[in-house]
Amino acid sequence: MADLLRPINQADLPELFELQRRVEVHDNIPIVTPWEEFEEIKDDPSTDLAKDMVLAVRDGRAIGYGRFWYRPSEDGNHAKGHAIGAVDPVFRRQGVGSQILTWTFARGTESLATAPAHQERYIRTHVYDFETEAVALYERHGFKPIRYYAELIRPLPEPIEVPEPHGVDIVEWDDDRSEEVRQLMNLAFRDHWGSTPVDAVNWEHRIRRAGNRLDASYLALVNGRIVGASMNAHYPTDQQLTGRLDGWIATLGTHPEFRKQGIASALVEISCERFRELGWDHAMIGVDSENPTGAYGLYQSLGFRPLYRLISHQLQV
Numbered sequence: 001m002a003d004l005l006r007p008i009n010q011a012d013l014p015e016l017f018e019l020q021r022r023v024e025v026h027d028n029i030p031i032v033t034p035w036e037e038f039e040e041i042k043d044d045p046s047t048d049l050a051k052d053m054v055l056a057v058r059d060g061r062a063i064g065y066g067r068f069w070y071r072p073s074e075d076g077n078h079a080k081g082h083a084i085g086a087v088d089p090v091f092r093r094q095g096v097g098s099q100i101l102t103w104t105f106a107r108g109t110e111s112l113a114t115a116p117a118h119q120e121r122y123i124r125t126h127v128y129d130f131e132t133e134a135v136a137l138y139e140r141h142g143f144k145p146i147r148y149y150a151e152l153i154r155p156l157p158e159p160i161e162v163p164e165p166h167g168v169d170i171v172e173w174d175d176d177r178s179e180e181v182r183q184l185m186n187l188a189f190r191d192h193w194g195s196t197p198v199d200a201v202n203w204e205h206r207i208r209r210a211g212n213r214l215d216a217s218y219l220a221l222v223n224g225r226i227v228g229a230s231m232n233a234h235y236p237t238d239q240q241l242t243g244r245l246d247g248w249i250a251t252l253g254t255h256p257e258f259r260k261q262g263i264a265s266a267l268v269e270i271s272c273e274r275f276r277e278l279g280w281d282h283a284m285i286g287v288d289s290e291n292p293t294g295a296y297g298l299y300q301s302l303g304f305r306p307l308y309r310l311i312s313h314q315l316q317v
Contacts, residue, residue, distance in 0.1 A: 005103055008053040008065065013038050015062045016055070019088055026089040027131055030308065032237040036210035045201045046071045052111075054103050056087070056096050063091040066100035068107040068123075072115060073196045079115035080122045080194060081108045097137045105141070109317045124194070125313045135311065143313035147193065147288065150296070152304035153246075154283045160273040165220075165262035168227070170270050173217040178207060180226045181219065188228075188253030193288060194312070211235045216247065216274045220254070220263045227255040230267040234280060247275030249285040252295075264295070268302055286310075 008016065017038040024031060041047055046069055056064035070081030083104045087097045105123065112121040125143060127134045139145075162170070182203040189195040198206065207214065211233040220228030233248040249271050254263050272283045285304060287296050 004057045005054050005099065006057060007050040008055045009049055010042050012055055012062070013041065016065055019062050019065065020086060022088055023086040027133075029128065029131075030238070030242060031235065032241050034210055034235065034237045040205075040209055043205065044069075045205055052107065054100065054107075056100055058091065063088045064096045064100050066104040066107075068104050068111060070108070070111045071196055071198070071202055073199075074116060075197050077119060078122060079112050079119040080124055080196065081111055083108065083123050083125050092133060097133075098141070101137060101141055105315070105317070112317055121317045123315045123317055126310060127313075129309045129311050135313075138313045141315070143315045145311050146314040147290065147312040149286055149288055149310040149312065150306050151284060151286050151308040151310070152299050153307040154272065154285075154302070154304045156247075156272055156276040156281055156283055160269050160276065162270045162273055163262055163266050165266050167222055168261070168263055168266065169221040170266050171219050171221060173214045173219060173229075173231075175214065177219070177226060178203070181229045181231070184226050184229060184255060185251060185253045188255060191256070193290065207231065211248075212250070213247075216271065216278060218267055218270055218274075220258075220267055222258065227258040228263040228267055229253055230271050232271050232275075234275075234278075244282045245280040246282045246284045247271065247278070247280040249283060252285070264298060265302065268299070272302075 017035055020033055020038070023029070024033060042049060047053070047067070052069065053067045054065065055062055064085065064087035066083070066085035068081055069084060072079065083101065085100050085104060087100065108123040115121055125138050179200065182198060182200065186197040213232050213234050216234070217232045218230050219226050230249055231251040233250040234246070235248070236245070239245055249268060252264060252267060275283055285299055287299060289296060
């Protein structure tokens with residue numbers, strides 16, 4: 001068992017980053033997390049380092065960490081937070097993961113107690129299906145698999161002809177209209193399982209985080225009104241692992257009243273063509289296997305194919 005669980009402070013972040021990289025390498029996680037993502041944690045409006053993160057230390061060495069991430073919202077009938085964490089492979093099967101998860105559950109229960117009384121409260125996790133040790137840990141602690149997600153990939157060898165939906169203008173991202181995009185995305189994802197509206201403060205943090213490429217992102221307009229958006233990203237450090245340069249369609253949304261009009265397809269296609277122009281050779285997108293808009297089938301029709309599967313586990317508190 002770990003000798004000490006203590007709150008994380010800003011000075012711990014470099015060691016935490018190195019720990020995360022050891023875990024990713026050992027577990028064959030198909031990403032290379034950049035340092036910038038850990039550096040940004042201290043500025044995350046939904047994270048208090050001292051309250052929401054914990055470090056497991058043995059003999060002065062960081063051997064694991066836990067984090068509870070929760071963005072409150074008055075809207076909807078549920079409140080959910082996410083349990084995140086990792087244990088150094090050298091120290092697994094010694095109770096460290098259970099100790100961290102127990103702490104995370106306690107912190108999650110405390111945080112979710114502030115949710116409106118009518119909301120059901122859940123703690124969720126999100127891991128690749130081949131992370132068998134993590135899956136077993138969650139299920140030992142009562143978490144149940146509740147949803148499956150796919151990461152899809154599409155090669156970009158040739159120029160793409162971008163469709164032009166009738167009456168719709170596809171334009172480059174406009175920073176001055178960021179607040180309109182936030183409101184659109186909240187509306188577009190209102191009927192998606194597990195989605196929580198994003199407030200203005202969290203939105204600003206989200207669109208500025210490492211990897212986002214607003215210069216490769218697009219808006220769909222009808223009579224000047226934003227009815228769709230694709231906020232895209234690129235993580236160059238992943239190339240050292242995958243051998244690819246992937247452009248990510250990170251957040252794609254269409255106003256419910258304008259679905260089934262080719263807007264999402266146009267946003268995907270112009271994004272993929274932009275990726276290709278930038279020298280990126282593949283496009284990636286993540287999708288809920290039970291997405292109510294039929295997104296999975298749309299992406300397959302556009303040439304995307306499954307690459308990885310992820311599992312979301314859930315525990316009601």
